[in-house]
Amino acid sequence: MGIVVVGSLGLDTIQTPSGRVDEVLGGSAAYFALAARHFAPVHLVAVVGDDFPAAARTALTHPELDLSGLEVSPGRTFRWEGVYSDDLNTRKTIRTELNVFQSFRPELSAAMRRSRDVFLANIDPVLQRSVLTQLESPRLVLADTMNYWIVNKRDELLLTLKRVQILLINEEEARQLTGEPLTHRAARAILTLGPETVVVKMGEHGAFLLSRGEYFACPAFPTESVVDPTGAGDTFAGGFMGALSRMGRVTDQNLRRAVVYGCVLASFAVEEFGVGGLLRLERSEALRRAEALTAMTRVSLDNTARVLR
Amino acid sequence: MGIVVVGSLGLDTIQTPSGRVDEVLGGSAAYFALAARHFAPVHLVAVVGDDFPAAARTALTHPELDLSGLEVSPGRTFRWEGVYSDDLNTRKTIRTELNVFQSFRPELSAAMRRSRDVFLANIDPVLQRSVLTQLESPRLVLADTMNYWIVNKRDELLLTLKRVQILLINEEEARQLTGEPLTHRAARAILTLGPETVVVKMGEHGAFLLSRGEYFACPAFPTESVVDPTGAGDTFAGGFMGALSRMGRVTDQNLRRAVVYGCVLASFAVEEFGVGGLLRLERSEALRRAEALTAMTRVSLDNTARVLR
Numbered sequence: 320m321g322i323v324v325v326g327s328l329g330l331d332t333i334q335t336p337s338g339r340v341d342e343v344l345g346g347s348a349a350y351f352a353l354a355a356r357h358f359a360p361v362h363l364v365a366v367v368g369d370d371f372p373a374a375a376r377t378a379l380t381h382p383e384l385d386l387s388g389l390e391v392s393p394g395r396t397f398r399w400e401g402v403y404s405d406d407l408n409t410r411k412t413i414r415t416e417l418n419v420f421q422s423f424r425p426e427l428s429a430a431m432r433r434s435r436d437v438f439l440a441n442i443d444p445v446l447q448r449s450v451l452t453q454l455e456s457p458r459l460v461l462a463d464t465m466n467y468w469i470v471n472k473r474d475e476l477l478l479t480l481k482r483v484q485i486l487l488i489n490e491e492e493a494r495q496l497t498g499e500p501l502t503h504r505a506a507r508a509i510l511t512l513g514p515e516t517v518v519v520k521m522g523e524h525g526a527f528l529l530s531r532g533e534y535f536a537c538p539a540f541p542t543e544s545v546v547d548p549t550g551a552g553d554t555f556a557g558g559f560m561g562a563l564s565r566m567g568r569v570t571d572q573n574l575r576r577a578v579v580y581g582c583v584l585a586s587f588a589v590e591e592f593g594v595g596g597l598l599r600l601e602r603s604e605a606l607r608r609a610e611a612l613t614a615m616t617r618v619s620l621d622n623t624a625r626v627l628r
Numbered sequence: 629m630g631i632v633v634v635g636s637l638g639l640d641t642i643q644t645p646s647g648r649v650d651e652v653l654g655g656s657a658a659y660f661a662l663a664a665r666h667f668a669p670v671h672l673v674a675v676v677g678d679d680f681p682a683a684a685r686t687a688l689t690h691p692e693l694d695l696s697g698l699e700v701s702p703g704r705t706f707r708w709e710g711v712y713s714d715d716l717n718t719r720k721t722i723r724t725e726l727n728v729f730q731s732f733r734p735e736l737s738a739a740m741r742r743s744r745d746v747f748l749a750n751i752d753p754v755l756q757r758s759v760l761t762q763l764e765s766p767r768l769v770l771a772d773t774m775n776y777w778i779v780n781k782r783d784e785l786l787l788t789l790k791r792v793q794i795l796l797i798n799e800e801e802a803r804q805l806t807g808e809p810l811t812h813r814a815a816r817a818i819l820t821l822g823p824e825t826v827v828v829k830m831g832e833h834g835a836f837l838l839s840r841g842e843y844f845a846c847p848a849f850p851t852e853s854v855v856d857p858t859g860a861g862d863t864f865a866g867g868f869m870g871a872l873s874r875m876g877r878v879t880d881q882n883l884r885r886a887v888v889y890g891c892v893l894a895s896f897a898v899e900e901f902g903v904g905g906l907l908r909l910e911r912s913e914a915l916r917r918a919e920a921l922t923a924m925t926r927v928s929l930d931n932t933a934r935v936l937r
Contacts (some may be wrong), residue, residue: 336809340666383937406809500645500715502832503850523811525846526834534924538836538845543810562935574681574926580935602936609929615843616925618884619770620918626874626889628692 321360325368326440329397339382343593344375348441350550353597354557356383358565364388368396392419406432444479630669635749638706652686654903656749659859662906665692666875675695677705689715701728753788790822849895867893
């Protein structure tokens with residue numbers, strides 16, 4: 320039945336040390352869907368304006384990507400513009416135009432309501448909850464969020480979190496959400512808010528996963544050609560949830576594998592501007608990177624007892 | 629024959645969100661030696677003033693730690709004072725008094741000159757080279773450095789690096805040394821400066837190792853009780869080099885194991901103020917953490933080809 324993703328679609332203007340692109344396809348739902356479709360069918364629920372370019376729609380057109388939930392509203396599409404620092408670790412938002420996204424009220428079709436796996440990308444926690452309410456029997460509920468909702472809609476976010484199984488969040492957001500200044504403690508505290516598993520995304524440092532009794536850390540795939548980090552987190556989410564949904568059962572080992580696929584998909588996303596890296600991704604290359612990444616952390620401590628005096 | 633370490637010894641005044649300690653034993657050589665001694669005998673070469681407290685000397689007194697190279701000069705011991713931010717990720721230096729450390733000229737005894745393994749802790753690159761010149765037939769040469777030398781003694785540092793086999797460095801320093809804003813590219817660039825292996829220390833994100841044809845990443849041991857990060861990098865170096873020296877041969881697999889021990893030893897160091905965590909370290913607990921850390925990154929991608937569509 321595939322994965323329902325509810326999030327933003329937009330036109331991004333991005334400047335990084337590698338160059339600049341103007342009004343290219345972006346938004347959390349775009350990155351997620353273009354990553355997750357490599358693993359499972361994806362039903363995209365989002366809104367764009369009547370100015371949404373044909374090229375952007377074409378970029379989203381794939382056999383595994385159901386666009387029936389893509390609403391076209393009169394008005395302008397969501398737009399974002401940002402400039403990255405030289406080391407790509409910080410970015411400045413130049414402009415955010417919500418446009419039609421401001422009145423986004425996700426409505427799931429009858430078929431989608433029967434979907435069991437859903438990704439609630441970074442949108443208003445009230446809308447995230449309205450999606451959950453529409454689902455008949457959700458099985459795998461993943462969500463993302465951001466500073467804005469943590470600060471401005473904290474109570475609503477906490478209500479939503481009670482119904483989320485796996486929260487994906489970055490380090491700063493985890494600390495902000497919990498008030499714990501140390502990331503690992505923040506992650507532990509999130510497990511008391513509802514989610515049974517939390518995945519902390521750490522950008523170039525990879526990600527770690529924490530649930531009761533399980534801790535797994537995975538480095539980022541060490542690509543030396545980082546062009547544009549935009550959407551890396553949503554791409555991670557797409558690879559992670561795509562793999563988990565495809566594998567079917569949420570076991571400790573499958574969660575670990577899903578983190579690896581999340582890191583691998585993200586490595587393709589950052590190598591080109593916008594969704595370019597995801598559009599050109601070759602399945603064989605993704606498999607190669609997944610195997611390579613697991614090899615990069617493999618170590619056995621034979622004779623441990625003879626190393627320490 | 630053990631490991632010769634040449635570095636600083638001092639009295640640190642440290643304030644973190646957990647509290648404050650005044651004039652406790654610190655310095656790169658102290659952290660390194662107290663970590664490395666768990667793996668191999670250590671010969672410490674450093675200078676202190678005639679005010680060096682008996683308690684600090686007692687903390688360094690262990691059967692595996694040769695203090696014959698600890699020079700006591702008339703005058704005051706090196707002192708440093710720093711205050712950490714709430715998330716422990718940044719610190720402000722309140723005061724640095726070089727005192728007797730300013731005129732430190734390391735002299736190795738005849739016995740030490742025959743040592744084959746040496747750690748050149750973060751001191752003037754000219755002094756680092758003078759130590760190498762004194763060694764008869766060095767086998768394993770590791771070095772650390774810092775921003776100050778990168779900026780102010782760059783040419784001397786580059787000369788020293790030509791004779792260093794393994795450089796340990798943090799992310800910011802790696803970028804500063806090479807002018808490459810991306811850490812992985814910076815690490816790659818360091819391999820053109822002399823070292824055949826570089827270990828990039830990433831604090832709470834662990835460390836990665838790069839050499840020609842080898843890349844290994846290891847997360848930090850996820851301790852949730854971080855009291856004082858001072859000396860974590862030198863402790864990592866002690867665990868890393870201690871294990872490597874003890875294992876004897878520099879193979880890819882031994883380098884990986886050494887990184888794990890570096891991360892494990894560092895996790896003890898940060899759990900208490902100053903060198904307290906290293907003094908109370910229990911060998912059995914270190915072994916347990918090493919095994920646990922390797923388990924925390926273990927993943928196998930069975931059926932990979934069936935996960936991607």
